[in-house]
Amino acid sequence: MKRLLFFAFALFALGPSFSQTAVGDTLLKPIDSLYREDQLYVGLTFHLLTDLPETVAQSGFSGGLHLGFIRDFPINKRRNIAIGAGLGWSLNSYGQELFIGEDENNNTIFRNLSDPEVDYDTNRFSTQLLELPLEFRWRTSTPQSYKFWRIYTGFKLGYVYYFKSNFRQGSNQVIQTDVPELERLRLGTTFTFGYNTFNFHVYYSLNPFFKDAQLNNTPVGISTFKLGLMFYIL
Numbered sequence: 001m002k003r004l005l006f007f008a009f010a011l012f013a014l015g016p017s018f019s020q021t022a023v024g025d026t027l028l029k030p031i032d033s034l035y036r037e038d039q040l041y042v043g044l045t046f047h048l049l050t051d052l053p054e055t056v057a058q059s060g061f062s063g064g065l066h067l068g069f070i071r072d073f074p075i076n077k078r079r080n081i082a083i084g085a086g087l088g089w090s091l092n093s094y095g096q097e098l099f100i101g102e103d104e105n106n107n108t109i110f111r112n113l114s115d116p117e118v119d120y121d122t123n124r125f126s127t128q129l130l131e132l133p134l135e136f137r138w139r140t141s142t143p144q145s146y147k148f149w150r151i152y153t154g155f156k157l158g159y160v161y162y163f164k165s166n167f168r169q170g171s172n173q174v175i176q177t178d179v180p181e182l183e184r185l186r187l188g189t190t191f192t193f194g195y196n197t198f199n200f201h202v203y204y205s206l207n208p209f210f211k212d213a214q215l216n217n218t219p220v221g222i223s224t225f226k227l228g229l230m231f232y233i234l
Contacts, residue, residue: 035079035143036072037234041088043067043201045228049096051208051221055112060095060124064226070133084135090158095124098220100165100176108179110215120169128162129186146234147196156203158186181213181220192230201230 043066049058068088075081099118101109113123135154142148161184165176191202203226213220 035141036074037082037084037137037139037141037232038072039070040233041066041068041070041086041230042233043228043230045201045203045226047092047094048225048227049094049222050205050225051223052096053098053112053215053218053220055115056096056098056215057114058094058096062092062094062096062124064090064092064228066090066131066230068131068133070135072137080139080141082137084133084137084152084154086133088131088133088156090129090131091126092129092224093124093126094224096222097123098215098222099123099167099174100125100179101167101174102176108176108181108213110213110220112215118169120167122166122168125163125165127160127164129158129160131156131158131186133190135190135192149195150193150199152190152192154190156186156188156190158188160184160186179210181210183207183209183211194230197231197233199230199232201228202226 043064045064045066047062047064049062052058066088068086070084070086073083073085075083097113099109099111099113101111103109113120133154133156135152137150137152139150140148141150160182163177163179163182163184165179167174185207186205187207188203188205192199194200203224205223205225208221208223210220210222
C-alpha cells in the first residue's frame with residue numbers, strides 16, 4: 001500500500017512538469033522545420049514577338065498556357081532561400097504576318113503577307129514544349145504560413161516536340177509541321193514575383209525560333225517576350 005501511495009504521489013507531483021513540457025514543446029516546435037515549397041504551377045501568358053524582320057509585324061492574339069511541377073531545395077537554415085528544379089509542359093500560339101510554306105522541292109518558303117498585302121483569315125504558328133525550369137528562389141515564408149512574398153528568377157530549357165504553322169485563306173489552307181529551320185531547343189530567362197497564389201511572370205527567349213532562315217536576304221530569327229500570371233499550388 002505504501003508503495004502504491006508513493007507511486008501515485010510521484011505521478012501527481014511530476015504530472016504538471018510533463019504537461020508543461022509537452023505544452024511548451026508544442027507551442028515552440030515548428031509545424032514542419034524541414035518544410036519545402038514544392039509546387040504545382042499554372043501559368044497564363046501574353047506573347048510579344050521580337051527580332052522580327054523589319055517588314056513583318058505581329059498580328060492577332062498570341063498567348064500561352066504553362067503547367068508543371070517544381071521541386072524545392074532550400075539552401076539556408078531559415079529555408080527561405082532555395083534552388084528549384086522541375087518539369088513542365090507549355091502550349092503557345094503566335095499570330096504574325098510571316099507565311100511559312102513549301103516549294104515543289106520541299107524547301108521552306110518564308111513570305112511577308114503585307115508586302116504585297118494579302119487578304120487572309122488566319123496566319124499563326126503554335127508550339128508544344130517539354131520544359132526544365134531551374135530557379136533561384138527567395139521568399140518570406142515560414143513553417144506556419146503559406147502566404148508570403150516571393151521572387152524567383154532563373155532559366156528555362158525547353159524542347160519543341162510539336163510545331164504547326166497554319167495559313168488559311170477562304171477554302172485554301174496551308175499547314176506546315178516539319179520546318180528544318182526551326183530551332184527546337186529553346187532557352188530563356190524567367191522572373192516571377194508576387195504574393196501568395198497570384199504572381200507576375202516574365203520570360204525572355206535567349207535564342208530565335210528559326211536558324212538559317214531568310215526573308216528577302218534578311219534573317220528571319222524571331223524571339224519572344226512573355227508576360228503573364230503564374231499560379232502556385234502547394
